[in-house]
Amino acid sequence: MPTSAGEPLLRVAGLSSGYGKIGVLRGIDLVVGPNEVVALLGPNGAGKTTLLRAVSGLLPWSGTVQFDGRDLSGAGPREAAKAGLVHVIEGHRIFTQQSVYDNLLLGAYDLPRGERAARVEEALDYFPEIAEKRHERAVALSGGQQQMLAVAQGLVRRPKLLMLDEPSAGLSPVLVDRVFVVVRRLRESGTAVLLVEQLIEKALALANRVYALARGSIVLEANTGEADLPNRLERAYFATARSND
Ligand SMILES: Nc1ncnc2c1ncn2[C@@H]1O[C@H](COP(=O)(O)OP(=O)(O)OP(=O)(O)O)[C@@H](O)[C@H]1O
Ligand SMILES: [Mg+2]
Numbered sequence: 042m043p044t045s046a047g048e049p050l051l052r053v054a055g056l057s058s059g060y061g062k063i064g065v066l067r068g069i070d071l072v073v074g075p076n077e078v079v080a081l082l083g084p085n086g087a088g089k090t091t092l093l094r095a096v097s098g099l100l101p102w103s104g105t106v107q108f109d110g111r112d113l114s115g116a117g118p119r120e121a122a123k124a125g126l127v128h129v130i131e132g133h134r135i136f137t138q139q140s141v142y143d144n145l146l147l148g149a150y151d152l153p154r155g156e157r158a159a160r161v162e163e164a165l166d167y168f169p170e171i172a173e174k175r176h177e178r179a180v181a182l183s184g185g186q187q188q189m190l191a192v193a194q195g196l197v198r199r200p201k202l203l204m205l206d207e208p209s210a211g212l213s214p215v216l217v218d219r220v221f222v223v224v225r226r227l228r229e230s231g232t233a234v235l236l237v238e239q240l241i242e243k244a245l246a247l248a249n250r251v252y253a254l255a256r257g258s259i260v261l262e263a264n265t266g267e268a269d270l271p272n273r274l275e276r277a278y279f280a281t282a283r284s285n286d
Pocket of ligand 1: 089
């Protein structure tokens with residue numbers, strides 16, 4: 042249950058999804074409240090990316106997905122993004138031959154013309170290191186900066202919920218901390234975040250609540266303030282590893 046009062050921003054209930062005949066997720070129940078940071082953890086291959094893909098309309102699913110009071114049945118990624126649900130996919134996907142600035146403008150493609158430049162500035166404000174390089178082609182950015190550009194591209198839309206799939210993957214420790222600072226700032230500004238992470242301790246330090254996913258099912262749901270959480274998570278992971286043998 043969300044810790045914040047009232048309706049959740051995102052409500053997923055009884056969701057199943059996969060790739061064609063390959064079922065990956067079974068009966069997923071998950072909520073994200075407005076202003077909440079929720080961590081989604083789990084071993085490799087658990088289905089975390091698949092869950093984000095399903096929720097953002099990149100994969101077909103069955104069950105219920107409600108977002109901001111709307112039923113997202115049949116909604117594609119554009120409709121989800123229009124509703125304020127933005128998914129920054131695993132591994133950055135940016136246009137390397139375009140400038141940093143143009144990449145961000147592309148993120149704002151369907152916003153009113155007069156608003157685009159302001160939205161791009163707003164997003165760049167989170168990432169001074171790429172703001173400096175706004176006129177350079179994205180290929181000139183380091184891998185970590187490209188990852189930041191992908192997050193900034195999501196922020197241009199001023200999302201109500203930002204779903205980040207391993208935003209720290211492949212980053213140097215300094216850049217990892219920068220990404221977590223950005224998530225904290227988003228939380229402070231009232232943006233909800235669903236964060237898939239392998240850096241468990243860092244994710245738990247930032248999140249209000251956590252779900253652990255293993256083999257396509259939610260195996261643990263907790264407030265991050267709960268006692269013994271690291272051990273409980275470990276047991277949830279290990280139980281899965283044993284049943285995989
Ligand atoms: N395009 C695909 N076609 C078929 N099966 C896939 C596809 N992508 C992922 N899978 C399978 O779905 C399952 C869940 O994968 P998914 O990528 O969602 O896991 P994950 O929790 O994000 O893992 P990781 O931590 O490695 O990113 C795995 O068994 C994987 O092999
Ligand atoms: Mg993944």
